[in-house]
Amino acid sequence: MDNHLLTIKDLILSTTPRAGDFETAIPGVGLFRRDEPAPPVVCMVPPSIVLVVSGAKKMWVGGEAYPYDTTKYLVTSLDIPANSEVTNASIDNPCIGMTLRLDQLLLADLISQGNLAGNEQTPIDSSVGVGTVTEAILAPFCRMAELLKEPEVIPVLAPLIQREIHFRLLNSDQSLRIRQIASVDGHGHRISKAIDWLKVNYSTQLRVEDLARKVQMSLPSFHHHFRQLSGMSPLQYQKWLRLNEAKRLMLNNYLDVASAAFRVGYESPSQFSREYSRLFGHPPKRDISRHRIKI
Numbered sequence: 001m002d003n004h005l006l007t008i009k010d011l012i013l014s015t016t017p018r019a020g021d022f023e024t025a026i027p028g029v030g031l032f033r034r035d036e037p038a039p040p041v042v043c044m045v046p047p048s049i050v051l052v053v054s055g056a057k058k059m060w061v062g063g064e065a066y067p068y069d070t071t072k073y074l075v076t077s078l079d080i081p082a083n084s085e086v087t088n089a090s091i092d093n094p095c096i097g098m099t100l101r102l103d104q105l106l107l108a109d110l111i112s113q114g115n116l117a118g119n120e121q122t123p124i125d126s127s128v129g130v131g132t133v134t135e136a137i138l139a140p141f142c143r144m145a146e147l148l149k150e151p152e153v154i155p156v157l158a159p160l161i162q163r164e165i166h167f168r169l170l171n172s173d174q175s176l177r178i179r180q181i182a183s184v185d186g187h188g189h190r191i192s193k194a195i196d197w198l199k200v201n202y203s204t205q206l207r208v209e210d211l212a213r214k215v216q217m218s219l220p221s222f223h224h225h226f227r228q229l230s231g232m233s234p235l236q237y238q239k240w241l242r243l244n245e246a247k248r249l250m251l252n253n254y255l256d257v258a259s260a261a262f263r264v265g266y267e268s269p270s271q272f273s274r275e276y277s278r279l280f281g282h283p284p285k286r287d288i289s290r291h292r293i294k295i
Helices: 002-015 104-114 135-149 151-170 175-182 187-200 208-214 219-230 234-252 257-263 269-280 284-294
Strands: 020-023 029-034 038-045 048-054 056-061 064-068 072-076 080-088 095-101 128-132
Touching: 002 029, 002 048, 002 095, 002 135, 038 056, 048 056, 048 135, 056 095, 064 072, 064 128, 080 234, 095 135, 104 151, 104 175, 135 151, 151 175, 175 187, 187 208, 187 219, 187 234, 208 219, 208 234, 219 234, 234 257, 234 269, 234 284, 257 269, 257 284, 269 284
Parallel strands: none
Antiparallel strands: 020 029, 029 095, 038 080, 048 072, 048 095, 056 064, 056 080, 072 128
């Protein structure tokens, strides 16, 4: 496995001239590089696998830490608000890795064709987990990284390699969590539908009982499974979406604090400022000024 890790690391280093997150020509595949440890940063993690080939990271979800490095990968089965921390990185040995967004339709197709559905009824208590990096998982990631040197073959070969990675994950120690993405009759699917609605309607007033009814769940069950899988309540999730969209509007669209607050659904700019400070650690004006200085 060490050879594969070194190969991927060298390929990413040659592709990433500086620290940051980078899209690639391969749909759904991203690269990241960090040259120094960093405190937790607020982020949204889609259903995906995150593979570290050098250094180490830690994901915080709902107050619980999920550390991962070259021996452990991170996997998520829902769109999860989280805090991403870099725990091991330096100029000489950066924290480097790849991300692959998981495909619900591809997983469902593999399950139906490969007789992988099984009879497991073990409940999944979280939509995020840490799995063991194996040769079977690392090898196709290495071939995926090597495609970056041959962009002309990506349309033909990338879908085949992505299919293999999904297949390997369905046979990994995170199989149940991966299968949750493809399930259309479980709680995970219903919570996913609720999250999709919240992402589109974050600025509207939320009646949790209406959302529970929309995804055909009782209110107590909806509350329980939403918090269990996402690490927060539906109202907290909506607040997280509102505050992050407001930050984007102030940073990219140059909206003032009050305008951004009203745009995302707040009626009180002062309440918005309090909740913004609680999430990001600084009042809105100061936080946006800090980001603009960095840029």
